[in-house]
Amino acid sequence: MSIELLSASIVGDVVQIAWQDGRTMVFPAIWLRDNCRCPACRHANGQRLFEITDLPRDLAVKQAAIQDGHLQLVWAPDDHISAFTASWLVAHELGSDSRATRREQPVFWDRSLIDRLPVADWSALRADTAVEVGWLDQYAAYGFGLLRNVPTEPGMVEVVGNHLGFVRVTNYGSLFDVISVPKPNNLAFTAVGLGVHSDNPYREPTPGVQLLHCLESDAPGGDTLLVDGFHAAEILRREDPAGFKLLTQLPLNFRFRDAKADLQAEAPLIKLDFDGAVKEIHFNNRSADTLNAPVDLVAPWYAAYRKFADILKRPEMELIFKLGAGDLVVMMNERALHGRTAFDPSLGRRHLQGCYIDKDGIESRHRVLRRQLGLSKDLAA
């Protein structure tokens, strides 16, 4: 960030700044005032101290200049003064290229990731922040990560969940056992194979992150399948743009009922963010209820749904590995779709424990640890 500010000028209701390397940037006046960093406008903790309705209705920039390397503004009618550092301006530029490059990009993967699984040893991760940050970097990029040598004690999945973030309690409790049971209320608790899916799309909010901890794994079969749902969605977008669009637009109803719960939510199979990037996948054939859509869109939607399901089943998409006792996988539930091959419970035991954590807790921990290591790219408090 050695580039320096050269000049500033007022052009209508925007401020234009020029840099020594010849670049220019434009910032709307109202945006600058609302983002004023001065102690009267922002509490030391970063919270804004005024409301939008507190600002003068006839607000305007009276004077714009470069002082001590900062952009300094004097406002009419209240003579308020705002200053912005060069690095803050660069970090918050509103040009479309800058905005695009600021977005974290997922790294797509497929079956070949088997040779470089994002993995860390649980004890090493706890002992060394650099190990944890490295693992979290991979988790953020791939949407999942593996931990090895997590003690095979019941309840450890909750300990790991509360280390990384905050465990979410639901009608399943704070953790759930994935094991064959006599009268299952959910197919997950049987021995049948399960195609890849996201968990509990019938919840609002959908669980953001799932942890599965393997306590026992002697039964033949029961391999874990993982598919990068974001990658699959991008393939669909390329191969069938109209179908992709339908899956992002029409909501599907999801539902789960038992004696104690009646959970319903609607979500599109593919949810985009404001820039059109894939943000969430909701895919679960077991709990999908009815598509509640205009009649003429139903058959085209189903054609796209089948195409997307076909892509998810392509052998090159499927990352297959067997969780051994002590392995724990942490998955972004709306990206890293998971399933399992069938197993024979008469020939051995298979016992996993799972829990959910919210997305914000683990993301916050990742940022705080990066800050501690001086790795944060964030320039602005």
Add this chain to the structure above:
Amino acid sequence: MSIELLSASIVGDVVQIAWQDGRTMVFPAIWLRDNCRCPACRHANGQRLFEITDLPRDLAVKQAAIQDGHLQLVWAPDDHISAFTASWLVAHELGSDSRATRREQPVFWDRSLIDRLPVADWSALRADTAVEVGWLDQYAAYGFGLLRNVPTEPGMVEVVGNHLGFVRVTNYGSLFDVISVPKPNNLAFTAVGLGVHSDNPYREPTPGVQLLHCLESDAPGGDTLLVDGFHAAEILRREDPAGFKLLTQLPLNFRFRDAKADLQAEAPLIKLDFDGAVKEIHFNNRSADTLNAPVDLVAPWYAAYRKFADILKRPEMELIFKLGAGDLVVMMNERALHGRTAFDPSLGRRHLQGCYIDKDGIESRHRVLRRQLGLSKDLAA
């Protein structure tokens, strides 16, 4: 539901049914097959037993008829048989009118609701399911509800939260105290007035439901303000359609930082569902960070933001009441925006405890209790 099915016919890839009252309905074949209710297709718990890729690619309806009052279909090429009851078909019709009337409609409110606050006694609610369902009906319609005579013991807010749903633990803990503290990490923990807002839009997911329990309330001031954010959004939609649209489209960054947390999320101020109905409001001047939008949309967005803030401040929109000791308010955080007037901590004490619960838990409880009372309109397991 005394109307009876008259006839069924296959028209291309849809099934058309006629009712004795002259109405007709159309259902796409693939949709009907995917929703087949037979025991081979659905587990007793309602979960689907097949994947979309398991269905024949050349699927077609071979035969459609009314039998014993049901729609019965025979499929090619696999001779599978599906049956649908009349009530199920009515409940899931895909015509736009039917789809619209199935949606739960919020009941908008304003200052005048003071005369008929949605309120229940905590002991009465626990003792009588009908009281609880009546209160939950009002909570669902208005987006908030009051409970009276909740024992003024610290931690009771968590007890109530776990009665209604499941408490969400965050970096604030499972509950938080709203009380003047010496070195606050958040302006909520001071004595200043707070304009109406939604809590923690910097989280992903945003807290769905907030509970605030008043333990002490002797300080002058500190009245509670509630504004129906959905109502305000509809007013904006009517008065400034273009501005409304901008607020639904552009995401705003929200952020909270302290020594232990760094929370960031983006959300539009007004979020719509797939049918264009207002679904969520994210409004918090303190934690709003930068608007990350194309330059030319920034000034128009700010104009709309100010208009929306103006509407939220209209006196007729503000429901104002003072929480007394033992009162507890349960609010849909993304609808019933809350604030408070300033108070003077030197003249008395004001102590609230709050917690968050997820939306799905309380909604599920509402459905299950309605089912228990035989009030459920849901016809289809």
